[in-house]
Amino acid sequence: MRTTCSMECRGKVKCLIRADAAFRVLAGGGLRGIHFVPGPTGGEEEEENAPPPSRRWYRAAYARMVRLAGSESGGGGGPRQAATGSVGAEARVVDRMAEFDELAARFAAWQRAAPPLKATSLSSLTLVCDVLGVSAQLRKSVRLTICPQVTQHHIWRGALEEVLRDLRADMAALGHPSAAAQMAEQIAAACFRFLSDTADAATSSSPSWMRPTPFNKPAEPPPPSKTWQEVLDMFTDLAKSLEADARLAGHAHKVSAMKEGLYQIRNVVVERDIAFKEARRQDCLVQKKLSKSLGHSSKCLYTLLLFYLYGTVRDVEVHAGKHLSGKGGKNVTVHAAMFLTDGDEPAIRSAVKQLSRALGVFRFVWEAAHADSGDHASDSGKGAMAKKGHGDDAKGLLKLQGHIWGLGVEEKQVAYRGDVFHVHQIQLP
Known part of the structure; x- marks a missing residue:
């Protein structure tokens, strides 16, 4: 990097x-x-x-x-x-x-x-x-103060997308992309589409929080909910591809850093096309799990801070x-x-x-x-x-x-x- x-x-x-x-x-x-x-x-x-x-x-x-x-x-x-x-x-x-x-x-x-x-x-x-010379005692205060701010759902999601956007911009500038870089581009594109598909649909006639839960249950069982585990799997494969090309090693470190947070919330639902209360509960669950698990030395936490401050x-x-x-x-x-x-x-x-x-x-x-x-x-x-x-x-x-x-x-x-x-x-x- x-x-x-x-x-x-x-x-x-x-x-x-x-x-x-x-x-x-x-x-x-x-x-x-x-x-x-x-x-x-x-x-x-x-x-x-x-x-x-x-x-x-x-x-x-x-x-x-x-x-x-x-x-x-x-x-x-x-x-x-x-x-x-x-x-x-x-x-x-x-x-x-x-x-x-x-x-x-x-x-x-x-x-x-x-x-x-x-x-x-x-x-x-x-x-x-x-x-700064901040003591070990005060470093705990740093983490407790920063976590509630930078682990909000929109910050988390935005940081993930920015990591992918940054990576794709640099890969597009490669004069002779290797096979590993080409594979990484395909994975990054698929992951970006996944995040876009699970966001609030811009073409919907009403936002997700206005759509009530259907009263009549469908005859067929609904498909299984998408979780952050799918994103974690894609980031795992993406990191392996990036590590195979030394020119993209810096991006491999950043992708690996975000894997730390993805692992902690892997069972949380990603879908946004759900009732408002359920969507809000999932958002709070993401914030709670990340705040509890990301330690002071976490590069994932620091990446969220950078996105929070500067985008x-x-x-x-x-x-x-x-x-x-x-x-x-x-x-x-x-x-x-x-x-x-x-x-x-x-x-x-x-x-x-x-x-x-x-x-x-x-x-x-x-x-x-x-x-x-x-x-x-x-x-x-x-x-x-x-x-x-x-x-x-x-x-x-x-x-x-x-x-x-x-x-x-x-x-x-x-x-x-x-x-x-x-x-x-x-x-x-």
């Missing part, structure tokens, strides 16, 4: 003239350039205790980043295009971008004295809480770091950053949207962690938690900062959905 998530904040390199000129100067006009020695590769403690890199190291690292950015452009496009090619080409792009991000993170720490920024895939509540199911990938302050380190400042090889406006706007989602998840989980325990059962809206909770002195303060770093970008600030994002140019010391 890393490739499909990071592709939204990367584009083709169009304006690297300044960076390319700097590279040529550093290389002395030749083609070999400065010999580049990577930084420390040990654990976090070794990296923090290592002496700061020399000026020469930064110059060599800068030249290396320019070459990495140029290789992405020269390969015919960014990660989105690579995903449609061979598995080997995709892996090479991912490796190059990971190296670019690692080097850019060091420049960010040097230029802005930011805390160490680590590549973080926000794919579960546990990972989000790790960044998307793709995990967010950022570089994140935190700084603690105040008495007992209760105040937390989270730095979330993304690194661009391209400085054009579409790439910056895409990065801003990705960072906005990351900051929104951090803010939502922080408020959930500090919500009053007595209000968990009554939470039913996104804004409910912002008005509850203990005072700032009791729970501490959360400050969120979004930063975008790139080669050749214009230094500026971008306002988006109530947050201000800082755009920085990666510069030589």
